[in-house]
Amino acid sequence: MTETELLLWVRGPALQIATVIFVLGIVVRIAGILMLGRKKNLAEARGSAVAGGLRTILSRSIPDPGTLQRSTFNVVAGYIFHIGLFITILLFAPHILLIEDVFGVSWPALPTPIVDATTVVTIIALLAVLIHRLRHPVMRFLSGFQDYLVWLVTILPLVTGYLAFHRVGIAPPPTLLAIHILSVELLMVVFPFTKLMHTFSLFMARYYNGAISGYKGVKS
Amino acid sequence: MSASLQRGLNAFKEQIDAPVAAFFSSCVRCGLCANACLFYTETGDPKYTPIYKLEPLRRVWRQEYTFWGRLAKAVGLSKAVTDEELGDWEELVYDSCTMCGRCSMVCPVGNDITYMIRKMREGMAVAGHAPVGLVGATKRAVEIGSPMGVKLPALQAQIRHTETEFGLEIPVDKEGADYLLLLSSMEIMNFPEFIGAVAKIFKHAGVSWTISSEAFEATNSGIQIGVSEIAAELVQRIVTAAEKLKVKSVISPECGHAYMAIRWEGPNLIGRPYSFKVVHILELLDQLRAEGRLQTTGKESQRLTYHDPCQVSRRGGVVDQPRNLLNMVAEDFVEMPETGTMNWCCGAGGGVSSNERADEIRLKAFNRKKQQLDAIHPQAIVSACSNCRIHLEDGLEEYGMDMPVISLTETIAEHLAEDKS
Numbered sequence: 001m002t003e004t005e006l007l008l009w010v011r012g013p014a015l016q017i018a019t020v021i022f023v024l025g026i027v028v029r030i031a032g033i034l035m036l037g038r039k040k041n042l043a044e045a046r047g048s049a050v051a052g053g054l055r056t057i058l059s060r061s062i063p064d065p066g067t068l069q070r071s072t073f074n075v076v077a078g079y080i081f082h083i084g085l086f087i088t089i090l091l092f093a094p095h096i097l098l099i100e101d102v103f104g105v106s107w108p109a110l111p112t113p114i115v116d117a118t119t120v121v122t123i124i125a126l127l128a129v130l131i132h133r134l135r136h137p138v139m140r141f142l143s144g145f146q147d148y149l150v151w152l153v154t155i156l157p158l159v160t161g162y163l164a165f166h167r168v169g170i171a172p173p174p175t176l177l178a179i180h181i182l183s184v185e186l187l188m189v190v191f192p193f194t195k196l197m198h199t200f201s202l203f204m205a206r207y208y209n210g211a212i213s214g215y216k217g218v219k220s
Numbered sequence: 221m222s223a224s225l226q227r228g229l230n231a232f233k234e235q236i237d238a239p240v241a242a243f244f245s246s247c248v249r250c251g252l253c254a255n256a257c258l259f260y261t262e263t264g265d266p267k268y269t270p271i272y273k274l275e276p277l278r279r280v281w282r283q284e285y286t287f288w289g290r291l292a293k294a295v296g297l298s299k300a301v302t303d304e305e306l307g308d309w310e311e312l313v314y315d316s317c318t319m320c321g322r323c324s325m326v327c328p329v330g331n332d333i334t335y336m337i338r339k340m341r342e343g344m345a346v347a348g349h350a351p352v353g354l355v356g357a358t359k360r361a362v363e364i365g366s367p368m369g370v371k372l373p374a375l376q377a378q379i380r381h382t383e384t385e386f387g388l389e390i391p392v393d394k395e396g397a398d399y400l401l402l403l404s405s406m407e408i409m410n411f412p413e414f415i416g417a418v419a420k421i422f423k424h425a426g427v428s429w430t431i432s433s434e435a436f437e438a439t440n441s442g443i444q445i446g447v448s449e450i451a452a453e454l455v456q457r458i459v460t461a462a463e464k465l466k467v468k469s470v471i472s473p474e475c476g477h478a479y480m481a482i483r484w485e486g487p488n489l490i491g492r493p494y495s496f497k498v499v500h501i502l503e504l505l506d507q508l509r510a511e512g513r514l515q516t517t518g519k520e521s522q523r524l525t526y527h528d529p530c531q532v533s534r535r536g537g538v539v540d541q542p543r544n545l546l547n548m549v550a551e552d553f554v555e556m557p558e559t560g561t562m563n564w565c566c567g568a569g570g571g572v573s574s575n576e577r578a579d580e581i582r583l584k585a586f587n588r589k590k591q592q593l594d595a596i597h598p599q600a601i602v603s604a605c606s607n608c609r610i611h612l613e614d615g616l617e618e619y620g621m622d623m624p625v626i627s628l629t630e631t632i633a634e635h636l637a638e639d640k641s
Binding site: 028029032033034035036037038039041042043044046047056057060061063064065066067070071074075078136137138139140141142143144147193195197198201202204205206207208209210212216217218219220 | 236237238239240241242243245246247248249250251252254255256260261264266267269271272285286287288324325326327328329330331332335483484485486487488491492493494497498533534535536537539558561562
């Protein structure tokens with residue numbers, strides 16, 4: 001297989017397969033959660049469950065002061081790599097072009113040097129997060145194979161994207177780009193079966209939490 | 221697999237609903253919940269991380285409700301939860317969790333961990349892994365009508381005593397009264413002044429009320445241990461008495477879990493809405509205040525703080541009322557750091573106080589409350605849960621702190637203005 005053929009395969013059939021697993025997997029997971037249902041609450045409500053749920057979806061993005069103080073590293077590093085992922089995935093000009101190609105929608109990109117710097121910051125944040133996970137007694141205790149796998153498939157697209165963009169390394173650019181796309185496909189395939197699902201399911205979790213509290217007149 | 225283990229795992233499976241699945245799907249093992257839990261912060265032992273206390277339930281969720289989990293189970297790659305593991309988890313689910321709900325307020329993905337602990341206890345109890353102390357309390361609640369074994373004659377004696385002391389009538393079994401007052405055994409045995417305080421306030425405000433000789437116990441061990449059938453029976457006793465006496469409302473006393481049981485879980489346990497309302501005593505007092513029916517005189521000059529009972533404020537929604545009431549009678553009311561819905565638990569709720577095995581860790585965890593108190597140096601603590609009260613007193617003694625713990629209702633009663641009539 002020549003490097004052009006590899007790139008064509010990666011951008012063609014491989015991407016299609018990964019997309020199907022990604023989309024179907026997420027839909028099946030979310031449907032599976034919803035289908036379990038929940039019992040109607042027969043106690044007289046003091047507040048609105050819906051309002052509480054919607055409120056918590058937003059409010060949980062901000063930590064309470066005690067948590068910020070006690071878990072400063074987790075909170076700060078967490079913010080950095082999440083915002084970093086958002087910028088590098090959705091505000092990088094070539095990515096927006098690809099999205100426009102497939103879905104026909106587009107939005108303004110951030111200047112490439114900013115995205116480039118963000119990539120470096122995000123990679124550093126993810127490395128720090130890994131070290132923290134390995135060193136912190138609670139995090140090390142809670143972590144299993146999946147936590148490290150998810151870390152790996154998250155950082156790979158950042159590293160391969162950075163390399164592809166800067167054309168460093170031994171392989172010529174088409175192969176680097178193919179490797180970058182492959183790493184994204186790996187992320188997409190792993191996504192629905194792991195905790196990466198939190199990207200979507202956290203909206204449900206926060207809603208349920210807020211609704212349970214809101215019904216009782218508590219802001220959670 | 222033993223029959224009891226099978227029943228326990230089946231109960232886990234049945235307890236898993238959409239919220240539980242959403243919560244487990246979302247957990248990223250960030251560990252932030254550890255720092256929200258007094259049993260972790262005061263011991264530093266990672267096994268007390270709230271989400272870890274749910275590990276057996278999480279495994280059942282994975283094996284029953286996820287693709288890879290089901291596949292791994294089918295080909296024999298993942299092991300079923302064992303009886304021994306449930307035995308190991310007993311301490312984590314009962315001794316070192318008061319279901320205070322603080323972790324549920326902190327989780328960044330929004331997991332209501334406490335909601336899941338409550339559910340997990342349903343499986344633990346049927347699998348035979350509930351603490352001996354809690355089993356005993358539950359047995360007494362079913363057979364005698366009180367987890368502490370308090371019988372009607374004991375209550376009658378306290379009522380007579382209170383009537384003589386205050387020169388007030390305590391109405392018992394008065395049909396057609398507006399309010400039915402429930403009590404906790406702890407109040408009847410340790411804080412009978414509460415009954416007198418309520419009688420005094422209700423006379424002052426002109427509230428029509430009664431106590432039932434058939435259902436006076438407000439607490440619900442069935443919920444703490446996690447056996448819904450028993451919890452439902454205990455609720456049903458109150459419902460039957462309330463309907464028999466045709467009251468408009470039932471008053472939950474100064475007890476956190478009693479309020480959770482009768483106000484929020486009750487209708488769901490018996491499977492139908494009530495024909496009456498349920499109010500916490502502080503809600504009613506605040507309502508009387510707002511209606512101008514509660515007139516007080518003089519103020520406490522000492523520096524007071526308020527300890528929010530978890531099930532009354534964070535899990536119950538009665539947060540502003542105690543503050544409105546305290547401001548009526550306190551000159552120097554100071555809040556602890558992290559108060560209201562973020563208050564730290566006394567360490568003894570959720571059945572921990574019925575479980576002697578947990579005494580040591582409960583007192584260790586109290587160090588969290590000590591730090592909170594040390595930040596503001598109050599001269600007295602006001603609270604609205606007799607269980608909190610007893611264990612705050614216990615903890616203060618353990619740490620050599622000299623500070624009275626007083627009831628908010630009793631404080632209000634002491635400051636009632638002379639009768640308007």
